[in-house]
Amino acid sequence: MKINSVILMLLALNVFIPAALGLSFSLEPQPELGQLRDFKGSELCQVAENSKHYLQSQGQDTFAVHPGKQINDQITLKRVEHTLAFICQTYREDVRAKRQSRLHDKAFLKQHFEFVRWRPDKETAAKIAGKSTNESKARMLNNIPDEEIFLTKYYTKLLDGSPVKTEHYDQALYALPKDEQGLSLAQAEQQKEHLTRFRFTRQQIIAGALVNDKLAKPLVWLTEEALHDVLLQGTGVLKVDGKIRYFNVHRNNGITYDYTIGKREQPRYWYFVETPEIMGYGQDQSSKIAIKPQVTFAGNIADLGVGKLIMVSYRDNKGQVSRLGILADQGGAFDNNLFQLDLLVDSYRGWSDYHSHNGHLPDYARAWILLLK
Structure with missing residues (x-):
């Protein structure tokens, strides 16, 4: 009472x-x-x-x-x-x-x-x-x-990148894996046990898990340090061949962010999409x-x-x-x-x-x- x-x-x-x-x-x-x-x-x-x-x-x-x-x-x-x-x-x-x-x-x-x-x-x-x-x-x-x-x-990271892989720019921002292209977020959730997006940690992808079988399309290439920064910030502002391009997080691998560890240790990984400007919250890319x-x-x-x-x-x-x-x-x-x-x-x-x-x-x-x- x-x-x-x-x-x-x-x-x-x-x-x-x-x-x-x-x-x-x-x-x-x-x-x-x-x-x-x-x-x-x-x-x-x-x-x-x-x-x-x-x-x-x-x-x-x-x-x-x-x-x-x-x-x-x-x-x-x-x-x-x-x-x-x-x-x-x-x-x-x-x-x-x-x-x-x-x-x-x-x-x-x-x-x-x-x-x-x-x-x-x-x-x-x-x-x-x-x-x-x-x-x-x-x-x-x-x-x-x-x-x-x-x-x-927080800030968007101003970085240099390359349209192709080089010895210096050896890590990619990947688009959504090919087996998920065309699926809505709800449809992907129903099939998550079979989708590439949920199979790999950040560390596995950095080690090349997506490369050999070409499971996802590289959007742009950057250094590993830059990759960790972009994954942390959620947005990359990259100068590529003299042109500024914007990349925003799209969907992640389903692993929760761990507040207690550093950026390099995070197993969470994001797939990206290219956008015309900086984007914030949205349930899916088209609505951000x-x-x-x-x-x-x-x-x-x-x-x-x-x-x-x-x-x-x-x-x-x-x-x-x-x-x-x-x-x-x-x-x-x-x-x-x-x-x-x-x-x-x-x-x-x-x-x-x-x-x-x-x-x-x-x-x-x-x-x-x-x-x-």
Whole structure:
């Protein structure tokens, strides 16, 4: 009775209660925000519009198309769609009126949105840290503050590649194996015991498992180190014969990502497809959401639902910053992970290039899910 009474009282106060009764999400009437910067309203609108289209056209994807399993039933899909539509409405009205973007105005955002504060699931983070063989990762997971999520950053790797195999470029990004061409994801799942995609680990494919019998078509060739980077990031931006080409993950070998081990040890392997731009979440390649740097978050879509408008706030070398983005991407690291978001920053050659542009960004930030009032 006491627990039920507490729940009823919290519902009366409009508090959001996750399924596990951990108070990870709650309305915050007067959030303290910083200067709204480091994102473009035009690109936020593009990702919002692409995400709204996914919600409206892919209702069969119950993994991602839902109001949010870890928040509560006050959020509906229609409300999420209206929130995304309002982003573009506001951006376009401001452009037509030739005025400064109201998406960068704290008072405007507080007037039109409810802010649902997200506090991290530190218990799960600590369990993962205890199993991790990476000391740095374990330390960062153990140091997640009570009031802030773990804010990581990801980028698309700028790489060189070759249209043919060479001594230097000796690893391929493979298209879906030939025995799966033309099969839908559902059809492939029904036949998985007989399909090439599910037969090999990453290490076996690197060793040449697909080569001799030509089981899959190589899309482009790159170095082994570059291959591990692209498999980790999910997208490769490759300069091939002087031309920039984009490659995105398509389907994997069915092995779960292991958060506790490094990228080279991961048995999970992805097959790729060439795309015209950077793509985020999608149940299959034809439905993936086109995304943009600085306004896209990857996260736990299974629990939060795709298309959530999210604000993060943190202090950098110029002061307190708040910024908006859309949850439109995911990754294996976010399975059962409600303590982390991954911000898509840009495309870079490597760590030094990335760090010179993003070294000022912190590891933790306050976070809110925004919903149109």
